[in-house]
Amino acid sequence: xxxxxxxxxxxxxxxxxxxxxxxxxxxxxxxxxxxxxxxxxxxxxxxxxxxxxxxxxxxxxxxxxxxxxxxxxxxxxxxxxxxxxxxxxxxxxxxxxxxxxxxxxxxxxxxxxxxxxxxxxxxxxxxxxxxxxxxxxxxxxxxxxxxxxxxxxxxxxxxxxxxxxxxxxxxxxxxxxxxxxxxxxxxxxxxxxxxxxxxxxxxxxxx
Amino acid sequence: xxxxxxxxxxxxxxxxxxxxxxxxxxxxxxxxxxxxxxxxxxxxxxxxxxxxxxxxxxxxxxxxxxxxxxxxxxxxxxxxxxxxxxxxxxxxxxxxxxxxxxxxxxxxxxxxxxxxxxxxxxxxxxxxxxxxxxxxxxxxxxxxxxxxxxxxxxxxxxxxxxxx
Numbered sequence: 001x002x003x004x005x006x007x008x009x010x011x012x013x014x015x016x017x018x019x020x021x022x023x024x025x026x027x028x029x030x031x032x033x034x035x036x037x038x039x040x041x042x043x044x045x046x047x048x049x050x051x052x053x054x055x056x057x058x059x060x061x062x063x064x065x066x067x068x069x070x071x072x073x074x075x076x077x078x079x080x081x082x083x084x085x086x087x088x089x090x091x092x093x094x095x096x097x098x099x100x101x102x103x104x105x106x107x108x109x110x111x112x113x114x115x116x117x118x119x120x121x122x123x124x125x126x127x128x129x130x131x132x133x134x135x136x137x138x139x140x141x142x143x144x145x146x147x148x149x150x151x152x153x154x155x156x157x158x159x160x161x162x163x164x165x166x167x168x169x170x171x172x173x174x175x176x177x178x179x180x181x182x183x184x185x186x187x188x189x190x191x192x193x194x195x196x197x198x199x200x201x202x203x204x205x206x207x
Numbered sequence: 208x209x210x211x212x213x214x215x216x217x218x219x220x221x222x223x224x225x226x227x228x229x230x231x232x233x234x235x236x237x238x239x240x241x242x243x244x245x246x247x248x249x250x251x252x253x254x255x256x257x258x259x260x261x262x263x264x265x266x267x268x269x270x271x272x273x274x275x276x277x278x279x280x281x282x283x284x285x286x287x288x289x290x291x292x293x294x295x296x297x298x299x300x301x302x303x304x305x306x307x308x309x310x311x312x313x314x315x316x317x318x319x320x321x322x323x324x325x326x327x328x329x330x331x332x333x334x335x336x337x338x339x340x341x342x343x344x345x346x347x348x349x350x351x352x353x354x355x356x357x358x359x360x361x362x363x364x365x366x367x368x369x370x371x
Contacts (some may be wrong), residue, residue: 077213078256101258101277103294103319118278118295120319142295144320144338162320162338162354174361176354177339179305 001016001092003044009092009111010040016096017114017194035080036096042076043084045069050086091135106145116196121145134169138187141196156187158198171173213257214273215307220249221261228263264305265298268313275319284323287313287331291368295320312347316365 013036015030017097031131046069052060060066080100088104091111096102099117105129107119118141123130123173130146133139137151140159145151152169163178172182190198224246230239254260259273262282270289277294281311284299285308292298296317299308309323312331317323323341335360340354350363 077276081256081258083275087250101295103275103277118320120294122319142320146337176340177352 003041005133006044007037007041010094011037013093013095013112017192031158035098035100037082038095039076039082039084039100039102040090040094041071042072043086043088043090046084046086047089072136074185097141107132109133110137112136114191115139116143116159118140118142119145123147136191140189140198154185154187154188156185156190159196162174213253213259213276215273215275217253217257217259217261218267218271220246220253220268221263224250224263258303262299266305284307284308286311287311287315289314291316291318293319293321293337296322298323300312309341314365316368332365333369334363 011030014034037067045065047077049060049069051085058153068124068198078103081098082102084102085105088106089108091103091109093111094109095114097115097117101118102115102119104119105123110133112135113133116139119139121131121133123146130157131145131147131149131151133151135155136154138156140157140161143157143159145157149164151167152171154170155167156172157163158172158174160176161178162176163172163173166176167173167180168183170184170186171180173179227239227242230236231263238314246345260281261267264283265281265286267281267286268279268288268290271286272291274291275294277329279292279294280297280299281292282299282301283303283305290311290313294297296319298311298317306325308324309329310326311329312333314332315329316334318335318337318339320338320362321335321341323329323335325342327341327344329345330349332348333345333349334350335341335345336350336352336359338354339352339356340355341351345351346357348362350360350365351358
């Protein structure tokens, strides 16, 4: 999938989350106003550069791309206060929070995942290795996820979770240390809006 | 890897502010007056742009290392030399005086998303794991994790972490 296709999928996902897929959201406006989309665009470019270097041992011939990336990076640091590792493989149709503060060094992130602000996904010093985030995962703000673990598809991580063990698909995780409090929870309703102030009580009401 | 260039900038601005403050106490105060706005602007940019807030009310020893950016607040506390601070950490509280704030020793590694508030003493070489909330004293060379922070390993050597 080319970068343009992936970014179109990202923009569509974002528009759905933020505007409920109303046609009135102008394409340009979405791209200018969203820090998360800008972050994704920069990341996909950086990932493309890394892939070129790994597979063909060269940098992109198009100088303009390199200039854009070099100029964009400090601007991005300022705007999004985020740092997404160049080797993270992000599937198309992922939401990164507009409020930024993401430090992500995951192995890969699946499609349909929603990641809110101030999330750290990284390496553990005790077990070298980074997490693999499945598809359709909902990660609330202020989470820390680290270690050589797998977050199953459709999992939900409540805000403030500190997690260093793998969790099965469709589970709900909460707390520090992260504990599974519910299994088989369908988070599609969660992933249809940008609301992130959640706690256990909201889960019970099926929201 | 562009590791912690912003951390170095934040530290430099902090040291500049400290220097200005110490100069203000000497006859050279006239020199400092035009420089204060420079400090204020630089500190505001660091705070809002990088999210690193090193308050002048904190006493930070030399060799501070800030790994990632975003959500860092260090104020009303004392840090020893060669400490390492991760992103989203809050050390000290704007509402408490420095005497009632945390006191960290040297070579303390503060993991990401930690909160160290209140009158706690953290010994030299201690390691605060990611996401920990420290409410009690931490002896030297101890690894604590969790909310509230519990000691996991009483003899944890964090020199390999500090070299990352």
